[in-house]
Amino acid sequence: MPAGIIRGVRHAVVIGGSVGGLLAARALSVAFERVTVLERDDLPEGPAARRGVPQSRQAHALLARGSMVLDELFPGFTSEMLTAGVPTGDLQADCLWYLDGQPMRRARSSMPVYGVTRPLLEHLVRQRVRALPSVTVTDAAEVTGLLHEDPARGGRARDGRVCGVRTVGGTIEADLVVDAGGRASRLPVWLRDLGYGEVPVSTVRTDVVYSTRHYRYDPERIGFAVINAPYPGMPRTGVTVRQENDRVVLFLGGILGEEPPDDDAGVRAFAESLPGPEISDFLRTAEPLGDPVRMRFPASVRRHYERMPRLPRGLVAVGDAVCSFNPIYGQGITVAALQALALARTAGAGRWFTGAARLVDSPWSMATATDLRFPEVEGRRRAVDRPLDAYLRRYRAAAVHDTDLGAAFLRVSNMLAGPGHLLAPGRVLRVLLSPARAGRGPARRRPPVAGRRA
Template sequence: MFQQTMKTDPGSHAVVIGGSIAGMLTARVLTNHFDRVTVIERDALPETPEFRKGAPHARHAHGLLARGQQIMESLFPGLTEELQALGAIPTNMGRELNLYVGGARVQPFESEIEVTISSRPLLENAIYRRLRTLPGVSFLLGYDVTGLTTDEERQKVTGISLRQRGQGNQEEQTLAADLVVDASGRGSRLPQWLEALGYQPPSETSVDSQTAYMTRVYRRTATTPMLYAMPQAPDHARGCIVIPVEGDRMLVTLIGLNGEQAPTDEAGFLAYARSLPVPGFYETIVAAEPLTEPYGFQRAANRLRHYDKLPRYLEGVLAIGDSFYALNPVYGQGMTVAALGALTLNDCLYDHRQRATATDMTGLARTFHKKLAKVNAGPWQLATGQDLRWPCAAEGYRPDPVTRLIQRYFDRLLVAMADNGELAEAFSQVQNMLKPPTSLFHPRIVWQALR
């Protein structure tokens, strides 16, 4: 799965912009190929698991899919055991997840899929503590990256310019690097930097189902369920997620699509919860002790910057994670897509080093972005294919006959799996990125879904 035996070139240096999970996983694979790796982060990363200003989405329920967990374990051996020792909860996706689709309960089923459930800050902090102990890794915290530096011909990156936050009109500093990887997320400024250097910025595709989250933390009890009521177009625009996490807490996230949004006041929050077709859900949270006020989040549109289709590449700079592919978090793919991106980068660098030194990045940007686009095509199609079924996202969009046929098939599959464990496991394997979506078109699966 993961090449870990690469020899680095003395003096070679890579910079990662952004210290979230995507940035730190990227930094980890770069240690295989570069003598030094520097992570630049705007926030001061906490020593303990805490919510931070630069990651407002971290307050909401996150699910690390099984494929993502496998990759992170390969990057940081023993990480899963460490998380569980810190209070993360091992969960079987068939026996312990209460799944509702379109208001119908999916009956418990036998599953091979085991995941570890925690808050995002716990996972992020565990990775941070592991990463910073690796030889050659350093963090520059509290810095804004202001641009790229290049050679005189503006053909390759030579580093970055940066400024310490909160220092007024302090002069910009420069940091030399052989490779710069932008993992700064949805707010990435890489398109503007490329344009300022005379390069065409990537075109963008956006699909917005107007997804909104509202999350509140409660005291967990012995009977707290793990619950996912999945919104389903066109009639079920509301949903929820309940996950038990470390510290005897549970995260309750209310979901709305197509313009639906849970109110922030307590009465409105509870009324929204009561409207969901999930027996016992409202009673569970009414009886629970709230530990926080509700927190909202709405920046959830799918947005793809087409770095794979640029006519000309600035050598030595790459985009990864949400900087390249930002997906609607309602489908829980983000952290796993970030892990797949890191794995893809490792593979590309390994292949690149067979014909070039660690300081020669010629051709890497084109190769990497095109390869990652292929890797991310499935998650993108899953997220946008579902979101385009909502009226607010589908204005002017008319699915072709094949797409309509596939949509009708998946509607039948989701209904049939409510009391068919084999179908539910097949769907879960795809949802956890352990198998490709095409596996759901195996004749045995199709026959059971349509009979």
């Protein structure tokens, strides 16, 4: 039994049956005699997109750190993905990265990447969780509030405890409640109504609009992945990733008013405006396998439960219910997996939200610092951001030619190392001595295309 767990704990309830909730259930299955997952949607039997996870139709890939954690939670999970037909590649050798418009030199690395769709990933995780004898996954179950004990009987809620949940069909008692309700989490409202006050929030507004479309994979015409990251002066992004069932997923996105078109001619023109030619060349004769699916993501949002002056015992929140990241960076599933690993070690004992905040600090800082490079992006800037951004511009320019610097950059972006990894003395010296100039110009300029929101 993990340190700090109260003897006699029997039942945990997880609100939300998406990836974050399922991983939380796996984490708690050892310390609790029963774990009940309550999902509002009707869950499919196989790998299929569903209404409650609109991003399930969008582009996904599993970062190296995420795959490692999933293997730790579910031994053999990556082998199971490969058996299901998920293609894999080397993150540095098989993926073409454009950093500030320049193609990064490729090299072999020890970092894998998996081209798995969100529906298949969730299906495989759900199968594993349902096979656990202590876990029950219940769909079509909507949670409407928390059951709350206040020993003061109407007084201050300082010593209060969450003891279950209210659902449309009744109440369910529990020794621990985990909110994995995603971006639409109602937990801040429930806590306010119980007298705990407002949850502090940090917001970085980027107004991301993105679309996804699948095409037939042709190994002669497109590699494992191409990533055109946005940067100041180029508020557009384009990504292709090979996925299961001989498909390639195309992700086109824009920030600060830029929107990818839906028509074929507009999509090709948008791709031609990107720094690299690979995606536009592929699209000239690519065979689409469906229509584009569009989404909007106004802002990255972080809820600071750790700053609350008081919180009830018996309560945990994970995944997007705590922090929802800019989808361009693909961090969400890996962060949820890391939270589950932490939950497995503590089972929510003690000051969960303090530790969870430390876990989120690095990916939040990396994602928001990249967004805040754009002067138009709304968000709090620190005094250190300007000199740090100047160094990272030089770093990216040097990493385009220096494969060791490139590998370190990818380790950080894949959460295999913290941001300080880029500031090691040896790397700082190599960046400062690099003849590469830090610039913002793309490797191949093209005229702008219509696509900006009016």
